[in-house]
Amino acid sequence: MSGEFRALPVPEGLEGMRVDAAIAKLFGVSRAVAAEMAAEGDVLVDGAAAQKSDRVASGAMLEVTLPEPKRTPQPVTELVEGLEILYHDADVIAVDKPVGVAAHPTLGWEGPDVVGGLQAMGFTLPDAGPPERQGIVQRLDVGTSGVMVVAASVPAYSALKRAFKERTVDKTYHALVQGLPDPIEGTIDAPIARHPSAGWKFAVAHGGRPSVTHYSVIEAFRRASLMDIHLETGRTHQIRVHMSSVGHPCVGDPMYGSDPNLARELGLKRQWLHATKLGFTHPRTGEYMEVVSDYPDDLRAALEKVRQG
Secondary structure: OOOOEEEEEOOHHHOOOEHHHHHHHHHOOOHHHHHHHHHOOOEEEOOEEOOOOOEOOOOOEEEEEOOOOOOOOOOOOOOOOOOEEEEEOOOEEEEEEOOOOEOOOOOOOOOOEHHHHHHHOOOOOOOOOOHHHOOEOOOOOOOOEEEEEEEOOHHHHHHHHHHHHOOOOEEEEEEEEEOOOOOOEEEEEOOEEEOOOOOOOEEEOOOOEOOEEEEEEEEEOOOEEEEEEEEOOOOOOHHHHHHHHOOOOEOOOHHHOOOHHHHHHHOOOOOOEEEEEEEEEOOOOOOEEEEEOOOOHHHHHHHHHHHOO
16 A cells, blocks of 8 residues: 555553554554555554554554545536436435446446436435435446436435335336246345455355345246346345346346347347336325336337347
8 A cells, every 4th residue: 555654652542452453543544444554564563564463552653554545436417318307306306317327426437427417407416425426325237227216305315225224115127037937926035245256246145145036027928038026125236146046137138147149139238127116205295106217218129029029
């Protein structure tokens, strides 16, 4: 790491504390960051390199090289093509997110995002949560389209975050998957974690986070099935991982094992997955409301092709 060099004597109150815990107390970084600093040789105690689990003595000189502060990604305030407002009031903004758009800015992402798009439309989003996620209480993959709800006030942000955490939001998706699931209606209850050898994707894994997906077949075709999917939990890539784990990946999703030839025949350039409906209790009025999103043109065209065989 490279950054600011600082040195402080260990106060009596930290006598016997682990190095990583002492650094966290004295320099205001997390213990994970402190442990990384020690692993990279950026921590000295009385001039000698220290490990994260070493114990510090009162009066010892603790010398550290703090990491450079992480840059906070900033939204690009510009109109986003295809981003539509489905509903809005003083507390809630429901949007129809097109494919190729992120929910919020992240380091490394240079494309459009919902936060910047809403700001360009004149919406003022609440200063709540991480600064790059103003108003964002849920996310959709860049390659997934459909309805998203965004908080427009601080009280709504807290209420909606709590609703998603407590699983009181009805999250409905439609997906076109390869083959025909058997049974045609059921529940996939399988934990999800980062893939052990490919950290950019996820997998069903023992010890992962609890993940539950309910599904039913809407239409069955010769090579694919149109599914109605309700998420009980909301893990990253959950539908894509779960459907792949039972041998029925989303059409157009090669990351999780779909047939690229079928996607090519259907003219698909992304996974056939769309957030069709969100049902939730309005954070101010207490009334239940539902917001729906129609299929975009590319998914509709692919569905018509598979219907025609």
